[in-house]
Amino acid sequence: MDLLLTDGTGIKLYTDIDMATPTLILGNNDWATKDGKLLGYYQNKGYYFPREFTFSRTSEGTYIGRDGLIKTADAGIARVDFQNNPNGALLLEPARTNIGLWSEDISQWNLSFATVQDGFTDPFGGNKAFQVDFAPEVDGTWPSFIRQGVTTFADVVHTSALYCKYVDIQYLKFVLDGNSAPMVFDLTDGSVIENDTSGTWYVKSPEVTDMGNGWWKIVFYRNETAFGSNKPNMYFFVGNNALDTLNPNVGSVQVAFAQVEQGSYPTSYIKTEASTVNRGIDDIAYSSLQNGVLGTDSGTWFMHYQWLNQIGGATSAVHIRKSAWNNESFYLYNYENTVRIGSTTPVETLCFHTLTGDEVGKPVKVALSWDAGVYQKAYVNGVDRSAANIGDATAYAFTHLGLGNVSGLTANGLIWEMRFYPTALTDTELEQLTS
Amino acid sequence: MVLIPSGYKAGKLYSVKPTDGTGDFTFSRATGYSSRTGPTGKIQEVADNTPRLQYPKCPAVLLEPSRENLFLNSDVGATQTITVVSGSDYAIYFLDGDGQIDLTGATTATVTKSDLDLSGAYLFTAGSTSLTCTVTGTANMVQLELGTYPTTYIKTEGSTVTRALENLLLTGIDTSGILTGATGTLFFKQVSLNNDAETKRISLSDGTSANRLVLAFNSDSTISSFMQIAGVTVASNPVVGFTYDAGQTINACVAWGGSDFKVSLNGELFAGSLTGTPIAFPNFNTLDPIGSRYYGEIDEMLIFPTALTDDELFELTNPEWTSYSQMAQALNYTLI
Numbered sequence: 001m002d003l004l005l006t007d008g009t010g011i012k013l014y015t016d017i018d019m020a021t022p023t024l025i026l027g028n029n030d031w032a033t034k035d036g037k038l039l040g041y042y043q044n045k046g047y048y049f050p051r052e053f054t055f056s057r058t059s060e061g062t063y064i065g066r067d068g069l070i071k072t073a074d075a076g077i078a079r080v081d082f083q084n085n086p087n088g089a090l091l092l093e094p095a096r097t098n099i100g101l102w103s104e105d106i107s108q109w110n111l112s113f114a115t116v117q118d119g120f121t122d123p124f125g126g127n128k129a130f131q132v133d134f135a136p137e138v139d140g141t142w143p144s145f146i147r148q149g150v151t152t153f154a155d156v157v158h159t160s161a162l163y164c165k166y167v168d169i170q171y172l173k174f175v176l177d178g179n180s181a182p183m184v185f186d187l188t189d190g191s192v193i194e195n196d197t198s199g200t201w202y203v204k205s206p207e208v209t210d211m212g213n214g215w216w217k218i219v220f221y222r223n224e225t226a227f228g229s230n231k232p233n234m235y236f237f238v239g240n241n242a243l244d245t246l247n248p249n250v251g252s253v254q255v256a257f258a259q260v261e262q263g264s265y266p267t268s269y270i271k272t273e274a275s276t277v278n279r280g281i282d283d284i285a286y287s288s289l290q291n292g293v294l295g296t297d298s299g300t301w302f303m304h305y306q307w308l309n310q311i312g313g314a315t316s317a318v319h320i321r322k323s324a325w326n327n328e329s330f331y332l333y334n335y336e337n338t339v340r341i342g343s344t345t346p347v348e349t350l351c352f353h354t355l356t357g358d359e360v361g362k363p364v365k366v367a368l369s370w371d372a373g374v375y376q377k378a379y380v381n382g383v384d385r386s387a388a389n390i391g392d393a394t395a396y397a398f399t400h401l402g403l404g405n406v407s408g409l410t411a412n413g414l415i416w417e418m419r420f421y422p423t424a425l426t427d428t429e430l431e432q433l434t435s
Numbered sequence: 436m437v438l439i440p441s442g443y444k445a446g447k448l449y450s451v452k453p454t455d456g457t458g459d460f461t462f463s464r465a466t467g468y469s470s471r472t473g474p475t476g477k478i479q480e481v482a483d484n485t486p487r488l489q490y491p492k493c494p495a496v497l498l499e500p501s502r503e504n505l506f507l508n509s510d511v512g513a514t515q516t517i518t519v520v521s522g523s524d525y526a527i528y529f530l531d532g533d534g535q536i537d538l539t540g541a542t543t544a545t546v547t548k549s550d551l552d553l554s555g556a557y558l559f560t561a562g563s564t565s566l567t568c569t570v571t572g573t574a575n576m577v578q579l580e581l582g583t584y585p586t587t588y589i590k591t592e593g594s595t596v597t598r599a600l601e602n603l604l605l606t607g608i609d610t611s612g613i614l615t616g617a618t619g620t621l622f623f624k625q626v627s628l629n630n631d632a633e634t635k636r637i638s639l640s641d642g643t644s645a646n647r648l649v650l651a652f653n654s655d656s657t658i659s660s661f662m663q664i665a666g667v668t669v670a671s672n673p674v675v676g677f678t679y680d681a682g683q684t685i686n687a688c689v690a691w692g693g694s695d696f697k698v699s700l701n702g703e704l705f706a707g708s709l710t711g712t713p714i715a716f717p718n719f720n721t722l723d724p725i726g727s728r729y730y731g732e733i734d735e736m737l738i739f740p741t742a743l744t745d746d747e748l749f750e751l752t753n754p755e756w757t758s759y760s761q762m763a764q765a766l767n768y769t770l771i
Contacts, residue, residue: 032759032766034767
């Protein structure tokens, strides 16, 4: 079979090579879980054999199933998410708490000149959306709105998320309380037409995602600089933009799945009712890399992954190690749109690639090879991105794979596929593997 | 030696090979009621000292721990209060009827009919010393037993009944020619009943802990094997990273000879070294010389006088999973 690959400067024709056989494969549309375990595999003589990862999470967690619906995984069960990905990807997130109460039962919110109806089709095809019917206000002072009070924390970033759908109101207003500056959102095209950042208390950096079915996911942040320890609590406030002349003051909108959490990026939905709910950290590990997976001083590690918070700010990491972390380890992480690979002993940067163009916000394919204890090559998306000094670092007889623990970072992302080989793949193989 | 459980009588389990009777096992289970699931899928009583070939799948020899049914007149369930040990683990189930048993006192729960594989049994830790079982409707063939998992049905009448320990023993392996020297291979295909606090062991030995080959299904879900000769460990466990679950079929093989000690588990080979000269072990026993017993279902067992090759070990133990989904289901995973 011939394979066409572009190298950025033109089209090169490769004859599909006889790739080395991986000794561990996780994912790539082969997913199976049970309590505390995630099933990888290898093949020998055409038969399948297990490579079992350990997994832990102390609470339930949600994900999008193959059928597109929101599912709930029990504690200890790994989540494979199929949103925008028919092959699924292992979803790994840090611990978070939804501090917004009644996250999907809008009837429990404060309703001002508004009524709600349940049972509408939600963004994922279920029936958990509510329709909010705004009525004309009586006193002329306030527009109609729905509101949920949220007890917040001082001096930390808070991230809010809500799904909204147009019915017959074009504009929605979001404020943090009655005195803060508004953000106004156009439900017909997903644009933010107003984001008033005056004063010290406002909706910050709204991000809108088109769900492709009429629903919008609106994510925004609370500015953190002004209030310090005296920071007031906030409202999750969704109002009919009646005071704005752009909009009539009656009509309907559909909403679903509200979430407010500490942190600089949104994570998967956490259902709440009368109390806040915590989702524990996802933790995955494999502790037998020297048992037929990697060579004692050689190997290749391939990752096809997407760290969800890779745009701006600190982000996620995964590592393999010989013994304890920080001692003879190799790690892969992203920071502000870069793919970084490093070793700890000695401290070396093996790859530092800045994602550009179409690479930004997309899954990346990364592979690192080593032989005779020395790192050989680091490929990112089909291109050799090895640092100049890559050969200086020492590769050890790695035994463990784990997540996080790189400068305190945890994992927040999607692993589409992971592979290990016992030998250092050739340049051609690395290029093909990561293209 | 080839054991494919099929022929038996009181005190005896017949092997397919050798055909002269020297490979036939001695079986013992002293007194008390014991039962099995027969070929028709019905619960059947099995006489004392008679091996239990468990159906309805291809029959396997069932070996269970000793258990006592505390539920009186168990064939037809009726409300009763039973003395239990506070802080101890119990299992309760019933196999016939569409009624229910409401538990109060030492625990609070409602028990409904269990499947034949006992998967519907209710497990609990007693919170006090008195358990009241209130039967509503029909709840027959009831069993309440001390333990962290349920075992096969034990019929009671006016007093509790205990099923005795079971043992499978083959002697004279050395003199019969099944093992003739310092090499050999033991193949053991089995399904574990559970992987809780009990370590389950089979052994080849001379009846002492000084000379033995042990294959252990450990309480931490690992499998291990080692050999001692004249009290010295001549082969340490080479298995790393292999775990098992209750209900999972394990094809286990141990081969030894020369300087090699190899363990193959479901097609995965773990190679170790042999630093001494083994004896031709005379006995196989489901009771290890140090006292650990094997509990589970034995599907098949083979003994070879030679150490099989790596390819032969692979062929013998390979579960032959030809797809990811087939493998996942066999290992009790949920496919996503």
